[in-house]
Amino acid sequence: MKRNQAANVMTACVWAAAAMLLFPGPGRAGGFRTPAADPGAQENARSLATALLRSDVAKYLSGPGRSVLEMIGSDEPRNESLKAGHELWSGDAAPLGPSTVRVNDPGQDGYAASDITTQSETAVAAFGPNVIVVYNDSGQFETQSFEGYGRSTDGGATFTDMGAVPVIFPTAANYGDPAIVASRRGEFFVAAIAYNSTLLGSQFTISVxxxxxxxxxxxxxxxxxxxxSGSFADKDFIAVDNTAGPSSGNLYVTWTNFAPPYNELPIVVSRSTNGGASFSAPIRISAFGSxxxxxxxxxxxxxEIYVAWFQYQGVGGAGIVMAKSTDGGATFGPPQFVTPVTPIxxxxxxxxxxxxxxxxxRxxxxxxxxEVYMVFAGNPPGPDGADVFFIRSTDGGATWSAPARVNDDTGATDQWFPDLAVNGEGKIRVFWYDRRRHSDKPGDLLIDLYGTSSVDGGLTFSPNQRISHPRSGSDAGMIPAVGYDPYINPIYMGDYNDIKVDTTPTGPGLGFYSAWGDFTRIVRTDGGTRTDQDVVFARQDLTPALARGGPAGTSAPELATGDPNPKGPRTTINFVVGEAAAGPVEIGIYDVAGRLVSRLASPALSPGRHELAWDGRGEGGESVRPGMYxxxxxQADRPVVCSTRILYMR
Known part of the structure; x- marks a missing residue:
């Protein structure tokens, strides 16, 4: 049997084993009891869970939210059918990429024999050499916390699985959907769906x-x-003000609120102005009835604070909505419908x-x-089921660019779960799950992680690069890991990944820190052979070569605007053509709104250093205004191969 054929057979067999594992239903592995102080509070929580799950809005619950409600609604004993012990065998189907580190320790999955091994929904924050990644961790159920975390003190080179973020109170629980930020003082704040029967009664909210x-x-x-009253708080995120302004240190927590009669799902915000010691009463920022x-x-x-979310029903239909605050989160302006999106x-x-x-x-x-940037996955017209799109606002969210597709594949394969971050120099990094390498195999389910960068505010992006398993063969990739964990919804494989820049004492740093759900590891348990959900981490510093998408001078012209910068009335654009990039090169000058100002064309060029002159005039011969360009x-076969910026002065 040929190598590729063998790999394909292995892929099919592993997926079949995973797909045939039956989800045992709520509570089969033991209903996850609420840590109630009295039977009445527990019964109230069960009634809330049952009513919400039977409502029409239950389909909008996050993965952890739905899983928790299903387990709370169960009457079966918690540990009735659990079997302690590790998996019978495990191994990686492909090596992780260079500088990619597994965050969780599979050896701590004490109930792997019962397939309780899910780590997903990553969130990352960094300050100096300290990196913390939090994630949903079903294996921590005995601690009343679904919120595991890994800690690094060497910049992410190695991680220690620290177990669960402790709930401290015996009447409390953390139910996942983790989010984390780091302040300029080096403090870390982690948020999650929470319950405390003593402090909160039968209701749920967000803990920090x-x-x-x-x-x-x-x-x-x-x-x-x-x-x-009767709320279930779902899908939380958190932000911290790391500016030097009057709201420095403020924390902002957002979530979706599910409450009877379940005829709308509002977005709400709560803030802390005292370093997380207390939080304000939440205010609604979405439209009524949406x-x-x-x-x-x-x-x-x-x-200024921006909050973006997805609207399923409301004025404008399905799409992205945003609200803004300019007074430290005390009030927000009316919600603004940004762009329609066909959801995936x-x-x-x-x-x-x-x-x-x-x-x-995101x-x-x-x-x-x-400038404000967003990415999201949407279903474009035609056979393509999911692409990643980018939008930007240069006027504080008043207007937005048309969505631009970020993934540069030419097929109809899926791209989803994007996230982005902007570093202290204004450079942008985006990453997402991607299936493009397997477009020639319609039945192939393999997944990769891809990324791209922009150094011009999102006007252009570098050629997409594969992040996961970059040194592996064409058949390497991640197989979906779903349907095996009795504590997790059977179609749940996380709801997001995360990328952030490091925090410094003066604000955002330069490095990009990514954490995502990885399905490389294959395990064998009493239930069969399947892939597993783990968490991995990678750090990337956006060097000029990475921003261009390849080694300098090898596959694309390399721009070097030269000195001085600002430029005078006559500007010389210097660039280098590499061995693989010989041919005509066109230099485009664009204003900050992305409009073409001037075009400088060259004949076919040999490898080496070249220059083109710009006289400070536009396409019509008019003198351009001083400012940033x-x-x-x-090149003809590369729509955009590199970019930089100049400050033009007369």
Missing amino acids: QKSTDRGLTWGAPVYTPQYA SNEGPEPAVGPNG GFGTGNLAGNFRANSFP IDVSPVNG FVRAL
Whole structure:
């Protein structure tokens, strides 16, 4: 049997084993009891869970949210059928990429024999050499916390699996959907869906816990107040103001609120102005009567707060909505419908492999100029089921660019779960799950992780690069890992991954820190052979070569604008043509709105250093205004190969 044939057979067999594992239903592995102080509180929580799961809005619940409610609604004993012990065998189907590190320790999955081994929904934050990755961890169920975390003190070179973020209170529980940020003081704040029968009664909200020793220990949970009676808080995110302004240090927590009579799903925000010691009563920022999910906050360089989310039903239809605050989160302006989106998965169908996905937006703000950027997955017209799109606002969210596709494949394969981050120089990094390498095999379910970068505010992006398993063969990749864990919804494989830049004492740093769900490891348990959900981490510093998508001078022209910068009335654009990039080169000059100002063309060029002159005039011969301009090098077979920026002065 040929190598490729053998690999394909292995892929098919492993997936078949995973797909045939029957989800045992709520509570079969033992109903996850609420840590109630009295039977009445526990019964109230069970009634809330049952009513919500029977409602029409249950399809919009996050994976952890639905799983928790299903387990709380069970009457079966918690540990009735669990079998302690590790898997019978495990191994990696392909090596992890260089500088890619597994965060969780599979050896700590004490109930792997019962297939309770899910780690997913990653969130990452870094300060100095300290990196913390939090994630959903079903193996920590005995601690009343679904929130595991790994800690690194060497910049992410190695990680220690620290177990669960402790809930501290015996009447409390953490139910996942983790989010984490680091402040300029080096404090880490982690948020999650929470329950405390003593403090909260039968209701659920969001907990925030603080670490002042770089994740070695965590303080007691501080709870956001409920938004409405009988609420279930879902899909939380958290942001911290790391500016030097009057709101510096403020924390902002967002979530979707599920409450009777379940005829709408509002987005709400709660803030802390005292370092997480307490949180304000949440305020609603979405339109009345609308149904929404997946809100994420981000803070701009002047302390302005943006919250973006996905609207399923409301004015404008399905799409991305945003609200903004300019007074430190005390109030928000009216919600703004940003762009329509045809959603993928999450109530509208699942991707191949029977796992669900979503079109929740991810948002970040440039600390350099305040531009606002979002990425999201959407279903474009035609046979392509899911692509990743980017939008930008250069006027504080008042107007937005048309969605631009980020993935540069030419097939109709799926791309989903994108995230982005902007570093202290304004450079952008985006990554997502991708199936392009397997487009010639319609039945192939293999998944990779791809990424791209922009150094011009999202006007252009570098050629996409494979991040996961970059040194592996054409048949290497990740096989969907769903349907095996009795504590997890059978079509759940996480709802998001995460990328952030490091935090420094003065604000955003330069390095990009990524964490994602990885399905490389294959395990064998009493239930059969399957892939497993783990968490991996990688750090990337956006060097010029990475921004261009390849080694300098090998496959694309290399722009070097020269000195001085600012430029005078006559500007010389210097660039280098590599061995593999010989041929005509076109230099485009663009203004900050992305409009073409001038085009400089060259004849066919040999490898080496070249220059083109620009006289400061536009396409019509008019003199351009002084200001910031972007320079892009283009070739016929490469729409955009590199870019830089110049400050033009007369």
